Amino acid sequence: MRAGFFTAQKLDSPIHNLSGFTKLICFLILTGAVMYSYDLRVILCVMVFSFIILKISKIKFSQIKLMVIYVVVFLAVNAILTFLFSPGYGTEVYGTRHIWLKLFGRYDITAETVFFIVTKFMKYSSVIPLGMIFLLTTDPSELASSLNAVGVHYKIAFSFSLTLRYFPDIQRDYRDISQAQQARGLEMSRKAKMWDRFKRALAILLPLILSTLDRIETITNAMDLRGFGKHKKRTWYSRKKMTKGDYIALAVSIVILAATLSVAFFINRGRFYNPFI
Amino acid sequence: MKKLFKVTTKTIVATGLGAAIFTLLFMWVKIPSPIPETSFQTAYGLGAMFAALFGPIAGALIAFIGHALSDAIQYGSPWWSWVIASGVAGFVFGFAFLKCRAEEGIFTWKDVLTFNIIQIIGNVIAWIIVAPVLDIVIYAEPVNLVFTQGAVACLMNVISAGVFGSLLLWAYSLTRTKKGSLKKED
Amino acid sequence: MIAGPSGSGKSTLGHCLNGLIPFAYKGEIKGSLKIKDNETRDQDIFTLSKTIGTVLQDADGQFVGLTVGEDIAFSMENDLIPQPEMKERVHKVSRMVDMDRWLSSSPYELSGGQKQRTELAGVMIDDVDVLLFDEPLANLDPATGRQAIEIIHDIHEESRKTIIIIEHRLEDVLHRPVDRIIVLDEGRIIADMGPHELISSPILKKTGIREPLYVTALKYSGINVTPEIKPGHITTLSIDEKTKTAVTKWYESVDTDFQQKSNENILEMDGIFFSYDEGVEVLHDISIEIKQGEMLSLVGMNGAGKSTIAKLMCGFEKENKGRILYMGEDIAGKSIKERAEKIGYVMQNPNQMLSQPMIFDEVALGLKLRNIPEDETDRRVRKALDICGLLPFIKWPVSALSYGQKKRVTIASILALDPKLIILDEPTAGQDYKHYTEIMEFLRKINQSGVTVLMITHDMHLMLEYTPRSVVITDGRIICDKPASFVLTSNEVIEAANLKETSLFTLAQMVGIKDETSFVQRFIDFERQVEKK
Numbered sequence: 001m002r003a004g005f006f007t008a009q010k011l012d013s014p015i016h017n018l019s020g021f022t023k024l025i026c027f028l029i030l031t032g033a034v035m036y037s038y039d040l041r042v043i044l045c046v047m048v049f050s051f052i053i054l055k056i057s058k059i060k061f062s063q064i065k066l067m068v069i070y071v072v073v074f075l076a077v078n079a080i081l082t083f084l085f086s087p088g089y090g091t092e093v094y095g096t097r098h099i100w101l102k103l104f105g106r107y108d109i110t111a112e113t114v115f116f117i118v119t120k121f122m123k124y125s126s127v128i129p130l131g132m133i134f135l136l137t138t139d140p141s142e143l144a145s146s147l148n149a150v151g152v153h154y155k156i157a158f159s160f161s162l163t164l165r166y167f168p169d170i171q172r173d174y175r176d177i178s179q180a181q182q183a184r185g186l187e188m189s190r191k192a193k194m195w196d197r198f199k200r201a202l203a204i205l206l207p208l209i210l211s212t213l214d215r216i217e218t219i220t221n222a223m224d225l226r227g228f229g230k231h232k233k234r235t236w237y238s239r240k241k242m243t244k245g246d247y248i249a250l251a252v253s254i255v256i257l258a259a260t261l262s263v264a265f266f267i268n269r270g271r272f273y274n275p276f277i
Numbered sequence: 278m279k280k281l282f283k284v285t286t287k288t289i290v291a292t293g294l295g296a297a298i299f300t301l302l303f304m305w306v307k308i309p310s311p312i313p314e315t316s317f318q319t320a321y322g323l324g325a326m327f328a329a330l331f332g333p334i335a336g337a338l339i340a341f342i343g344h345a346l347s348d349a350i351q352y353g354s355p356w357w358s359w360v361i362a363s364g365v366a367g368f369v370f371g372f373a374f375l376k377c378r379a380e381e382g383i384f385t386w387k388d389v390l391t392f393n394i395i396q397i398i399g400n401v402i403a404w405i406i407v408a409p410v411l412d413i414v415i416y417a418e419p420v421n422l423v424f425t426q427g428a429v430a431c432l433m434n435v436i437s438a439g440v441f442g443s444l445l446l447w448a449y450s451l452t453r454t455k456k457g458s459l460k461k462e463d
Numbered sequence: 464m465i466a467g468p469s470g471s472g473k474s475t476l477g478h479c480l481n482g483l484i485p486f487a488y489k490g491e492i493k494g495s496l497k498i499k500d501n502e503t504r505d506q507d508i509f510t511l512s513k514t515i516g517t518v519l520q521d522a523d524g525q526f527v528g529l530t531v532g533e534d535i536a537f538s539m540e541n542d543l544i545p546q547p548e549m550k551e552r553v554h555k556v557s558r559m560v561d562m563d564r565w566l567s568s569s570p571y572e573l574s575g576g577q578k579q580r581t582e583l584a585g586v587m588i589d590d591v592d593v594l595l596f597d598e599p600l601a602n603l604d605p606a607t608g609r610q611a612i613e614i615i616h617d618i619h620e621e622s623r624k625t626i627i628i629i630e631h632r633l634e635d636v637l638h639r640p641v642d643r644i645i646v647l648d649e650g651r652i653i654a655d656m657g658p659h660e661l662i663s664s665p666i667l668k669k670t671g672i673r674e675p676l677y678v679t680a681l682k683y684s685g686i687n688v689t690p691e692i693k694p695g696h697i698t699t700l701s702i703d704e705k706t707k708t709a710v711t712k713w714y715e716s717v718d719t720d721f722q723q724k725s726n727e728n729i730l731e732m733d734g735i736f737f738s739y740d741e742g743v744e745v746l747h748d749i750s751i752e753i754k755q756g757e758m759l760s761l762v763g764m765n766g767a768g769k770s771t772i773a774k775l776m777c778g779f780e781k782e783n784k785g786r787i788l789y790m791g792e793d794i795a796g797k798s799i800k801e802r803a804e805k806i807g808y809v810m811q812n813p814n815q816m817l818s819q820p821m822i823f824d825e826v827a828l829g830l831k832l833r834n835i836p837e838d839e840t841d842r843r844v845r846k847a848l849d850i851c852g853l854l855p856f857i858k859w860p861v862s863a864l865s866y867g868q869k870k871r872v873t874i875a876s877i878l879a880l881d882p883k884l885i886i887l888d889e890p891t892a893g894q895d896y897k898h899y900t901e902i903m904e905f906l907r908k909i910n911q912s913g914v915t916v917l918m919i920t921h922d923m924h925l926m927l928e929y930t931p932r933s934v935v936i937t938d939g940r941i942i943c944d945k946p947a948s949f950v951l952t953s954n955e956v957i958e959a960a961n962l963k964e965t966s967l968f969t970l971a972q973m974v975g976i977k978d979e980t981s982f983v984q985r986f987i988d989f990e991r992q993v994e995k996k
């Protein structure tokens with residue numbers, strides 16, 4: 001059972017052919033850029049850009065449908081909460097106060113707050129395509145070496161690769177264990193009382209963890225026996241050579257970042273784009 | 278004498294597999310709580326246990342990787358402020374490592390107490406300080422919103438880390454009983 | 464080869480050789496251990512791992528790479544070997560174990576045997592002088608196990624490496640010649656001799672290592688087995704006229720006993736199709752009838768679908784098409800929990816079932832969850848533990864038990880629910896002969912007390928000696944449903960299902976008995992009668 005992520009089918013697209021290292025850097029740069037900027041114009045540009053990339057990398061909507069739903073729900077909840085907790089937040093941010101619709105108490109719908117919430121909504125949703133591209137076009141084998149290349153210690157990088165390696169195994173164990181426990185009579189119904197749910201979870205966690213602890217022992221031995229951690233550094237069997245495409249991609253992302261920052265510094269004089277003054 | 282920050286192969290392997298379980302639990306093994314829209318994350322119980330067994334580094338990485346990965350799988354991109362907060366929590370949990378004797382099969386009420394004090398400190402730092410502050414810095418979220426969310430998360434995670442962490446460590450310590458200490462009955 | 468009962472110190476000795484002791488396991492060591500004239504304790508595990516390569520039992524545990532190629536390259540990566548050289552060496556070695564077509568596949572796409580070859584390649588990559596295998600055969604189907612031994616042998620032929628194999632399964636290892644066999648018992652070397660001598664000596668019986676079946680047959684026929692007749696391997700075995708007549712006479716003397724079983728179906732699978740969520744169909748049109756009070760085995764190669772069938776019977780997974788009948792009634796609507804009261808399933812890996820720290824609680828769990836009264840629970844738990852020979856341990860924590868005992872605890876916890884049909888997934892994997900017989904004998908006891916027993920196994924001896932009927936499955940299809948003695952003597956079935964013909968078959972041919980099947984059958988019947996006495 002492969003996990004539902006990093007299932008990089010050996011598709012052939014310009015994006016797939018980029019090295020994992022490049023994709024990691026670009027992902028961080030671009031997300032960094034939108035994270036920083038609260039300028040709706042910039043954000044929309046990046047969004048359009050990332051959707052174009054999404055097209056280029058031949059990702060089908062069916063692959064990302066579930067994610068999109070999750071995200072939209074998440075963002076909607078976030079937007080509502082923001083309004084409930086601080087309906088006047090837009091004013092705090094932009095200074096002015098144009099009331100569109102008077103509700104009870106402090107709950108007025110102001111242009112500022114709406115604009116802020118819309119901006120935020122766009123901001124987050126423009127990050128998502130980037131993440132999906134990264135997840136769906138990167139070969140897991142390349143990730144550890146890429147992390148190592150961006151300066152993460154190779155041991156940590158490798159532990160991440162171990163996570164990817166054993167996640168499906170653990171997923172299967174979990175399934176088997178919970179089935180075994182049900183056969184013993186564990187009630188799996190949704191309506192069980194809370195404390196029962198705790199006990200149930202425990203009855204599955206315990207075997208899972210204890211057998212994992214055994215496995216840790218074996219894997220550790222196996223790795224020691226094959227000389228893991230012998231040197232300060234480590235080479236990687238599956239690291240892609242940097243190509244022209246990689247440098248172009250890096251250049252593009254850096255330009256975008258630079259643009260975002262300069263817009264912020266020279267035009268908006270801050271993170272926020274303020275249309276109200 | 279245990280060294281807090283010693284990284285052996287075992288630490289690395291424990292981190293890798295720990296993070297795998299963390300991811301799994303974080304996505305699928307939540308227990309709905311009385312407070313609407315919130316749930317107990319069994320994952321933090323596991324995180325606390327592994328942190329106590331393998332130290333702060335493992336603790337931090339397990340929570341960080343696990344949280345980031347499950348965010349990535351579900352939302353396509355991690356919510357960094359909270360991912361980092363998870364890492365911090367895991368790191369603090371790791372200080373239980375010094376006092377933890379579960380591996381020798383000892384887990385007394387005193388140990389439960391130490392474990393939980395540390396666990397609570399960790400959660401408070403992570404969810405009442407780190408997460409909200411980062412939310413404001415990185416995402417410019419409204420202040421009162423993030424602190425409320427932080428407080429709720431803190432409560433939830435204190436409970437799940439407390440209940441699951443303690444029970445798991447206790448069960449684990451039982452499995453470490455020495456053969457010498459047993460005799461057959463008939 | 465290093466043999467010996469479980470817990471005799473084989474792996475420990477192995478750990479001393481490859482340096483895990485004292486590197487990973489502290490403890491006190493006396494005496495001297497030299498590898499290529501260097502004291503091991505003066506070298507660290509890294510230098511040692513360049514002279515001696517270890518292949519562990521648990522294939523998944525050693526497969527740390529995300530793909531075959533990466534895993535083979537693992538130790539080179541740690542040695543800072545530049546990428547181009549890695550690629551080249553990986554190709555070279557992977558060809559030796561013919562895995563070169565699989566370099567980019569992930570572990571989930573590989574069979575148990577392929578994983579093991581990958582491991583092998585992984586240690587051969589920095590060509591070590593000594594190869595150490597700790598139980599390489601456990602959990603492999605017979606044919607794959609045999610291939611493993613053949614590959615090891617070929618490597619030995621080509622490279623003249625020193626090879627050390629730790630195993631319980633003497634006969635399987637002896638499929639290819641070994642120079643010496645060292646027998647350990649309670650941490651002492653009690654024998655160090657060639658196969659012919661060892662097999663002729665009483666040591667095997669004493670330490671509870673299973674002797675090859677053909678040797679047993681010879682002994683039954685009253686031939687005294689001596690090094691002179693070279694009993695070390697069936698092909699080296701020299702058989703003169705005297706032997707032939709003796710065996711034939713014995714063969715004719717055996718009176719076959721037919722045990723009659725009821726012909727009421729307890730469970731019936733009818734035209735079952737199934738695929739896991741991935742969508743690839745793993746079971747195609749499976750139909751089995753299980754008679755009440757029967758003891759039968761389900762065999763077939765790794766990944767054939769055996770465990771999956773069991774899961775369907777218990778309702779763990781839902782069939783795409785087809786019906787499952789219990790006592791003639793369709794149980795499609797029944798939940799896992801409801802089915803579990805009739806059909807008990809003991810999983811391959813006990814650690815996946817043990818959820819309680821203490822043995823009593825573990826066995827009582829199922830009853831507690833069904834709100835059975837205290838005293839009743841207590842009674843049934845004790846009964847179950849008694850059958851499994853674990854009553855003395857009732858107050859013990861599960862963790863203090865050996866793997867074999869854990870396995871029996873899981874069986875007890877299923878028996879406590881007293882099911883009418885019990886399914887066991889590889890009940891004897893990784894057990895030595897002593898525990899093997901313990902487990903099988905009490906399974907037979909259970910069976911005689913009226914419980915129907917279905918066993919999933921890779922162990923040809925087991926299916927021969929304990930299950931009159933065996934169902935053979937390949938690639939999710941049933942290809943044969945006949946007595947074990949037939950299955951293990953019919954070449955096409957053996958070929959198709961990765962089984963291995965029993966040495967009795969070969970023996971029969973050597974002494975010129977036409978009907979090998981009935982020879983095997985009578986051998987089994989005779990053993991039964993011996994046990995009865």
Ligand SMILES: Nc1ncnc2c1ncn2[C@@H]1O[C@H](COP(=O)(O)OP(=O)(O)OP(=O)(O)O)[C@@H](O)[C@H]1O
Binds near residue numbers: 467468473
């Ligand atoms: N890490 C350990 N610490 C303490 N005792 C151990 C350890 N590992 C094994 N032992 C004990 O040493 C003895 C020999 O164990 P070992 O694993 O070598 O047996 P074995 O011959 O390999 O058995 P098997 O055939 O079941 O693998 C056993 O009594 C076991 O309980």
Ligand SMILES: Nc1ncnc2c1ncn2[C@@H]1O[C@H](COP(=O)(O)OP(=O)(O)OP(=O)(O)O)[C@@H](O)[C@H]1O
Binds near residue numbers: 172175740766
């Ligand atoms: N949980 C699962 N999800 C997806 N595929 C699975 C799952 N479990 C098993 N499979 C696949 O189904 C097929 C049959 O698996 P199964 O475990 O039934 O084989 P088996 O006969 O028990 O093998 P073995 O003798 O090695 O135990 C294999 O190809 C396996 O990869």
Ligand SMILES: [Mg+2]
Binds near residue numbers: 473474475597
């Ligand atoms: Mg062993």
Ligand SMILES: [Mg+2]
Binds near residue numbers: 769771811888
């Ligand atoms: Mg199986």
